[in-house]
Amino acid sequence: MGIYTSAPVSDALMWYSDRQLLVTCANATANIFATYPDENLSHLNGFVEQAFSTGILVLFILSITDKNSGVPKGIQPLLIGSVILGIGVAMGLNSVCALNPARDFGPRVFTAVAGWGSDVFRAGGGWWWIPVVWPMVGGAVAACIYFPFNKFHRPEPEKQEEDNMNDNHELKKSSSRSVFFFHF
Template sequence: MTKIKRRWGLKTVLIKEFLAEFLGIFLLILFGCGATAQAVLSKGRLGEPLTVHIGFSIGLMMASCVAGGVSGGHVNPAVSFAMVILGKLPLKKFPVYVLAQFLGAFTGSCAVYAQCHDALMEYNKGELTVTGVNATALIFASYPAEHLSGLNGFVDQVIGTTVLILCILAINDMGAPKGVEPVLIGLILMGIGVTMGLNCDYPINPARDLGPRIFTAVAGWGMGVFSAGGFWWWIPVVGPMVGGVLGAALYLFLIELHHSEPRSSRLHCRGESHRDEPQQPNLQRAKEAQQPDDELTMDIKVKNDRIIVGDVKGEPKNEQEKDSLLLSPIGKDFYTEAPKFPVNFVIRS
């Protein structure tokens, strides 16, 4: 396996992040739109609004699990844009993330369509309709309720996405234990679904809505998917981006700016990682002086929840030692994949 990884493993970080975002939102669409298709095409026998909420929530959990350790698991242009505003994602990466998210959503729609093709053909005698009692375009994208105006729909999307961003930033800030973050993020979407789904089924994600909508346009539903609902299509694209900016700004000015400055702490990795209590400078220097000369010590600087490796004292003795040192960011906490040799990390925020 190690030989295969060395030969075929990607070295470019941006390509890894692209693939992670692509696969993450692919799963989100597969679970979420798949649940919607089952509810619609079975005429309520095998699904209902609650099962759709569960489907999207589980899809987001799995997307976060798959992509979280590589790209952060944004799977949403509004989330990526909020991270750019807060300095947690370089601006040059934003177009790459968005492209991956739209392509992943489009491909996920293809998978749902392929899986449900025969049921779609039987449901309305092969007619693919956008509006009406037997409409099936709503399986893939959002459409406004009859009572909803354009302005109210825009406000709906701004508020829903603002709540999403605020909650995601809070979870990231609290440093949830490994494996808990995806569950909490999924619960956020569940909460939004059961409280804010009345107007237009809470798309709150430009890629999740526009990617599948483009698919339906080319798959047989026609250009009516864009004109339906008084040209509704742009609202779940622009509204969430505005909500992303608002959510980032609110969290920055009301919460993040008022955090106390983090203090340096020491992380010792000998098979597993843990964070010790901060030490006094003189005590820390004394402890460092007692370390063996052949022990590998690395200074790690943390910036915008990313790892930047600084000074290295000592060198890995072989390729196995290098490969065993794998770091992944989880908010502001870090874990290693069981280094097989003594190594100390100095974490400086």
């Protein structure tokens, strides 16, 4: 947003990167758009980080939006946003936590076409595919954990409401009979 705000007055992006579109270095600008690993992050740690962070996000989204959770619909976006903020703060230092393949791959293609070149796919030892593939793996694993251990053990809310309505109807019938009987 700072670049857009100052664009009419100065070329902030080019000023920051010394008039070069850099992919890796202290003044790299490609990482504004896509995720790139810290120098100390190995591919194995990147796999774990991307899968774990997205798995946590999917697990919380499934539990927050579950019909049986009791979370009001108006609060759900706030809770999901808080989860995303927490994950970003906790794990964002290493590689900015893609959490979603579309959050990384589309911007990476954009930067390749917009002037950064094919270095966006070679940077970090071919890092580009890690934030594309591993969030999908983490999300699938989270769903495989959530549904058998949580979702399938509870009846659907519609079924509960229908049963409650039948119980209430029976209660009304019996109470009306007792009132009727009591009057005679």
